[in-house]
Amino acid sequence: xxxxxxxxxxxxxxxxxxxxxxxxxxxxxxxxxxxxxxxxxxxxxxxxxxxxxxxxxxxxxxxxxxxxxxxxxxxxxxxxxxxxxxxxxxxxxxxxxxxxxxxxxxxxxxxxxxxxxxxxxxxxxxxxxxxxxxxxxxxxxxxxxxxxxxxxxxxxxxxxxxxxxxxxxxxxxxxxxxxxxxxxxxxxxxxxxxxxxxxxxxxxxxxxxxxxxxxxxxxxxxxxxxxxxxxxxxxxxxxxxxxxxxxxxxxxxxxxxxxxxxxxxxxxxxxxxxxxxxxxxxxxxxxxxx
Amino acid sequence: xxxxxxxxxxxxxxxxxxxxxxxxxxxxxxxxxxxxxxxxxxxxxxxxxxxxxxxxxxxxxxxxxxxxxxxxxxxxxxxxxxxxxxxxxxxxxxxxxxxxxxxxxxxxxxxxxxxxxxxxxxxxxxxxxxxxxxxxxxxxxxxxxxxxxxxxxxxxxxxxxxxxxxxxxxxxxxxxxxxxxxxxxxxxxxxxxxxxxxxxxxxxxxxxxxxxxxxxxxxxxxxxxxxxxxxxxxxxxxxxxxxxxxxxxxxxxxxxxxxxxxxxxxxxxxxxxxxxxxxxxxxxxxxxxxxxxxxxxxxxxxxxxxxxxxxxxxxxxxxxxxxxxxxxxxxxxxxxxxxxxxxxxxxxxxxxxxxxxxxxxxxxxxxxxxxxxxxxxxxxxxxxxxxxxxxxxxxxxxxxxxxxxxxxxxxxxxxxxxxxxxxxxxxxxxxxxxxxxxxxxxxxxxxxxxxxxxxxxxxxxxxxxxxxxxxxxxxxxxxxxxxxxxxxxxxxxxxxxxxxxxxxxxxxxxxxxxxxxxxxxxxxxxxxxxxxxxxxxxxxxxxxxxxxxxxxxxxxxxxxxxxxxxxxxxxxxxx
Numbered sequence: 127x128x129x130x131x132x133x134x135x136x137x138x139x140x141x142x143x144x145x146x147x148x149x150x151x152x153x154x155x156x157x158x159x160x161x162x163x164x165x166x167x168x169x170x171x172x173x174x175x176x177x178x179x180x181x182x183x184x185x186x187x188x189x190x191x192x193x194x195x196x197x198x199x200x201x202x203x204x205x206x207x208x209x210x211x212x213x214x215x216x217x218x219x220x221x222x223x224x225x226x227x228x229x230x231x232x233x234x235x236x237x238x239x240x241x242x243x244x245x246x247x248x249x250x251x252x253x254x255x256x257x258x259x260x261x262x263x264x265x266x267x268x269x270x271x272x273x274x275x276x277x278x279x280x281x282x283x284x285x286x287x288x289x290x291x292x293x294x295x296x297x298x299x300x301x302x303x304x305x306x307x308x309x310x311x312x313x314x315x316x317x318x319x320x321x322x323x324x325x326x327x328x329x330x331x332x333x334x335x336x337x338x339x340x341x342x343x344x345x346x347x348x349x350x351x352x353x354x355x356x357x358x359x360x361x362x363x364x365x366x367x368x369x370x371x372x373x374x375x376x377x378x379x380x381x382x383x384x385x386x387x388x389x390x391x392x393x394x395x396x397x398x399x400x401x402x403x404x405x406x407x408x409x410x411x412x413x414x415x416x
Numbered sequence: 417x418x419x420x421x422x423x424x425x426x427x428x429x430x431x432x433x434x435x436x437x438x439x440x441x442x443x444x445x446x447x448x449x450x451x452x453x454x455x456x457x458x459x460x461x462x463x464x465x466x467x468x469x470x471x472x473x474x475x476x477x478x479x480x481x482x483x484x485x486x487x488x489x490x491x492x493x494x495x496x497x498x499x500x501x502x503x504x505x506x507x508x509x510x511x512x513x514x515x516x517x518x519x520x521x522x523x524x525x526x527x528x529x530x531x532x533x534x535x536x537x538x539x540x541x542x543x544x545x546x547x548x549x550x551x552x553x554x555x556x557x558x559x560x561x562x563x564x565x566x567x568x569x570x571x572x573x574x575x576x577x578x579x580x581x582x583x584x585x586x587x588x589x590x591x592x593x594x595x596x597x598x599x600x601x602x603x604x605x606x607x608x609x610x611x612x613x614x615x616x617x618x619x620x621x622x623x624x625x626x627x628x629x630x631x632x633x634x635x636x637x638x639x640x641x642x643x644x645x646x647x648x649x650x651x652x653x654x655x656x657x658x659x660x661x662x663x664x665x666x667x668x669x670x671x672x673x674x675x676x677x678x679x680x681x682x683x684x685x686x687x688x689x690x691x692x693x694x695x696x697x698x699x700x701x702x703x704x705x706x707x708x709x710x711x712x713x714x715x716x717x718x719x720x721x722x723x724x725x726x727x728x729x730x731x732x733x734x735x736x737x738x739x740x741x742x743x744x745x746x747x748x749x750x751x752x753x754x755x756x757x758x759x760x761x762x763x764x765x766x767x768x769x770x771x772x773x774x775x776x777x778x779x780x781x782x783x784x785x786x787x788x789x790x791x792x793x794x795x796x797x798x799x800x801x802x803x804x805x806x807x808x809x810x811x812x813x814x815x816x817x818x819x820x821x822x823x824x825x826x827x828x829x830x831x832x833x834x835x836x837x838x839x840x841x842x843x844x845x846x847x848x849x850x851x852x853x854x855x856x857x858x859x860x861x862x863x864x865x866x867x868x869x870x871x872x873x874x875x876x877x878x879x880x881x882x883x884x885x886x887x888x889x890x891x892x893x894x895x896x897x898x899x900x901x902x903x904x905x906x907x908x909x910x911x912x913x914x915x916x917x918x919x920x921x922x923x924x925x926x927x928x929x930x931x932x933x934x935x936x937x938x939x940x941x942x943x944x945x946x947x948x949x950x951x952x953x954x955x956x957x958x959x960x961x962x963x964x965x966x967x968x969x970x971x972x973x974x975x976x977x978x979x980x981x982x983x984x985x986x987x988x989x990x991x
């Protein structure tokens with residue numbers, strides 16, 4: 127029993143060390159590389175961040191982990207310590223502190239915890255509000271994201287800057303190159319680009335309009351620290367700013383049916399020139415196809 | 417069970433039915449709930465084993481079931497969650513131990529509405545059987561998870577299991593809601609009206625406080641869920657559109673309906689779903705407080721603060737549901753309020769931890785099996801609780817939401833901590849329920865396997881979540897960064913197999929002790945509350961006509977030789 131207790135303590139200590147070790151590693155490996163391949167840099171910790179948001183989120187997570195980690199270790203150690211003390215002194219000893227409570231301690235503890243959690247909430251709320259401030263930069267890239275069982279589609283407005291009208295119930299023909307159901311009679315839709323990969327230029331705000339055709343899906347881009355549900359019947363706006371050229375995976379994180387696990391796509395973050403070239407090539411092919 | 421009742425008065429066949437099946441005796445109903453939850457826990461554990469095996473060895477053919485396809489996996493996932501949340505965590509700590517011991521601890525011979533309790537149990541059993549039947553109907557179990565998000569849960573064409581499987585799920589949980597509301601009414605009335613002379617509110621054991629507050633939560637939360645289920649059912653079959661928006665194309669077919677809101681379902685579901693977490697954990701907290709004091713031979717540290725914290729958790733618990741919806745498309749401004757309230761609930765929770773530590777501090781601890789499990793509860797509660805504030809921050813939750821981090825978090829704090837309280841309570845009250853003692857040695861082995869197993873399974877899940885591994889993935893091959901984590905999933909499966917195998921020790925101990933365990937005296941743990949004034953097992957007529965009078969609080973431990981010679985405790989009714 128005594129040995130088992132020690133074993134348990136060792137396991138707990140190892141868990142803490144593991145956490146701290148991961149934490150240290152994540153801190154030291156700054157994302158210096160200029161290009162990322164999918165799955166590169168993935169261990170049992172955050173993938174290296176590739177958006178402006180990632181920096182603040184990672185910092186907040188590390189801070190929180192320190193504060194909560196200290197509370198965790200303190201709590202477990204005190205628990206073990208109190209047990210060991212009693213274990214060693216044996217069952218015959220008198221109760222050393224036979225108190226039924228202590229209001230001063232109780233209130234001090236409550237105030238301390240309230241202060242920690244209040245600070246914690248405020249620091250988190252500030253990040254959340256920063257994120258939803260309207261983006262300051264001009265020259266946003268506008269991408270419409272549509273989730274359908276079990277595929278992501280990304281639509282760009284083309285040269286006219288306007289997305290064409292969509293009526294999925296009338297016009298959606300995935301086999302005939304019109305999975306979203308862009309209305310063929312709407313001139314604004316003629317030059318729309320529909321892609322199964324998201325291609326965006328580096329260091330520009332990417333404004334997303336999220337939709338879903340059938341059930342709820344969720345667009346999760348771990349490297350961007352970005353997640354947003356796509357809900358049928360709603361158009362949800364959200365944005366991120368990629369800061370590193372590379373290719374990053376997208377996973378679906380809202381249970382959407384049997385193919386949920388394979389609803390994968392990629393974000394390709396490219397240079398400004400490459401993006402312009404990609405847009406041009408696809409606009410031409412989109413127009414030629416209609 | 418027939419040999420367990422004292423003075424069997426030659427029961428005839430009809431009276432056997434009345435006494436052991438359709439009895440209004442809270443002691444019989446409590447045990448019936450206990451065994452129902454045991455069956456449910458074994459079913460849920462079996463489903464989790466199937467899922468773990470599939471994640472580790474995707475091509476493994478399970479005997480009788482064959483290869484596990486994605487729809488099978490998601491069906492197991494739905495039923496595992498449903499069974500464990502409803503039929504185990506909401507059933508045994510509250511209806512199992514509560515129905516049995518609430519009246520006894522309050523000094524009553526029966527619940528306020530015994531017939532209601534009887535009906536509630538049989539409704540719960542029916543509900544369980546309906547839920548289990550989904551594996552035998554065309555299409556199998558629902559694949560939409562225990563949360564049944566619309567419109568996936570509304571449209572039968574959205575996937576296998578979304579036809580009859582989902583209807584049966586709705587019927588089953590609807591029945592469960594009815595049963596819960598019935599039993600909760602009886603709990604509330606019992607606590608308010610049936611306390612024996614001298615049992616003031618502030619002399620009630622913390623277990624009774626927890627059962628009382630939980631019953632109020634059940635009454636409010638399950639009523640809302642019942643309404644939501646009826647709405648969902650009528651969306652499926654009566655042509656209403658509460659949760660179905662317009663313009664859908666499902667499976668290549670246009671769905672000619674519209675006007676509803678998928679987010680409405682989420683609000684209704686989580687308005688129930690978050691209090692549900694506290695429905696599961698408050699009785700467990702009460703049991704832990706009670707047992708820590710008993711085995712540390714010390715009064716509960718800060719009894720009044722504990723009562724206050726229980727009430728605070730219960731009430732704030734109703735105002736935090738939106739933290740499940742930070743990335744749902746809900747207005748991000750609302751996130752601030754939900755985030756603040758969710759973080760606020762950490763304060764009463766930490767008061768509880770503080771008081772548990774205070775109770776243990778300096779005690780003459782008796783390291784019995786129930787004590788080990790109670791200490792295990794505190795350890796798991798600290799571990800699982802501290803990841804809560806991370807998820808309460810919308811910006812961090814955005815990344816962690818629907819990843820294995822959340823799975824690890826709620827399994828530690830709700831599932832594991834909850835089960836540890838159940839194991840503690842089983843060992844603790846076994847003598848009163850069955851007249852015999854459980855084996856201590858087996859109990860200790862079972863504790864250490866389960867305790868280390870819980871950490872070995874769920875700590876790695878946190879790390880997977882931090883690496884971005886989404887939950888509810890039936891295969892790991894679809895996304896490359898997920899595929900890389902397959903070896904870790906295998907390690908978790910090994911830990912799960914060992915831990916689940918360890919539960920055989922518990923089962924063996926339980927059934928062996930029921931038949932062969934040493935006979936228990938009236939008060940084997942030297943406890944203070946009223947149920948221990950009765951012989952073990954509890955006589956059929958409870959206190960009979962000699963009702964006790966309560967003269968002191970529930971936690972008078974440690975006073976040297978104040979009571980009987982050499983004893984360090986005073987029973988609640990001892991003058």
